[in-house]
Amino acid sequence: MTSLEDLISTWAAKFRTHPDGSRLPAHHAACLGCGENNPHGHHLRVHREGDGVVARHTFDERHVGAPGIAHGGAVAAVVDDFYGFLLYLTDGPAVTRNLVLDYLAPVLLGVEYELRANITRTEGRKLFVEATMSEVATSRRVVCSTALFLKVDVGHFLQGEPTGSFGQGSGQ
Numbered sequence: 214m215t216s217l218e219d220l221i222s223t224w225a226a227k228f229r230t231h232p233d234g235s236r237l238p239a240h241h242a243a244c245l246g247c248g249e250n251n252p253h254g255h256h257l258r259v260h261r262e263g264d265g266v267v268a269r270h271t272f273d274e275r276h277v278g279a280p281g282i283a284h285g286g287a288v289a290a291v292v293d294d295f296y297g298f299l300l301y302l303t304d305g306p307a308v309t310r311n312l313v314l315d316y317l318a319p320v321l322l323g324v325e326y327e328l329r330a331n332i333t334r335t336e337g338r339k340l341f342v343e344a345t346m347s348e349v350a351t352s353r354r355v356v357c358s359t360a361l362f363l364k365v366d367v368g369h370f371l372q373g374e375p376t377g378s379f380g381q382g383s384g385q
């Protein structure tokens with residue numbers, strides 16, 4: 214099992230300069246949004262684009278709400294985790310304090326969507342961010358979102374203990 218200290222040292226190393234266009238590292242291997250080893254996870258793959266981040270994502274049967282339509286909570290989880298990649302373009306970790314989603318149209322299972330996010334404003338510890346999700350084939354926007362992240366120090370993450378067995382891996 215990965216110790217919390219291991220996780221923290223891996224995380225700290227991820228706050229390096231990431232060249233434009235490069236793939237950004239997963240938060241950790243078991244992360245619900247992007248961890249390679251989480252069988253219930255979304256396995257997000259996110260790239261830097263300028264001062265923002267971009268990803269393509271397709272929901273599947275594991276994320277079903279109404280038949281054929283992604284559960285709104287699953288969509289929110291993806292958007293929240295996606296915002297977590299913007300943190301790599303800042304000087305350190307932060308956590309979601311406030312997350313707002315407008316579900317403009319159903320997010321369909323098996324349909325590819327493009328996510329885009331950027332930081333709109335910073336104010337002390339506060340990072341104000343915004344994101345959109347649009348269908349790749351039609352460019353139709355299905356979600357728009359804003360959120361507030363608050364910078365935290367390492368002690369914040371010492372409030373939990375890693376559990377389970379799929380936390381091991383590169384986290385890349």
Ligand SMILES: CCCCC/C=C\C/C=C\C/C=C\C/C=C\CCCC(=O)SCCNC(=O)CCNC(=O)[C@H](O)C(C)(C)COP(=O)(O)OP(=O)(O)OC[C@H]1O[C@@H](n2cnc3c(N)ncnc32)[C@H](O)[C@@H]1OP(=O)(O)O
Nearest residue numbers: 220221224225240293294297306308309310311363367370
């Ligand atoms: C370098 C080493 C790093 C170590 C890291 C180690 C391991 C990490 C491993 C993995 C991490 C994995 C993933 C993380 C990345 C992304 C995943 C997606 C993101 C998430 O899934 S993350 C989870 C969900 N998230 C939480 O679990 C947070 C729970 N929460 C808290 O832990 C506290 O809530 C906290 C600490 C956030 C703040 O607590 P606090 O006490 O410090 O803050 P406070 O209340 O004082 O507010 C401060 C100022 O924000 C203003 N403010 C507040 N709310 C506002 C609003 N709605 N609008 C406008 N302003 C607002 C106030 O008005 C005040 O403003 P002012 O300072 O000007 O007065």
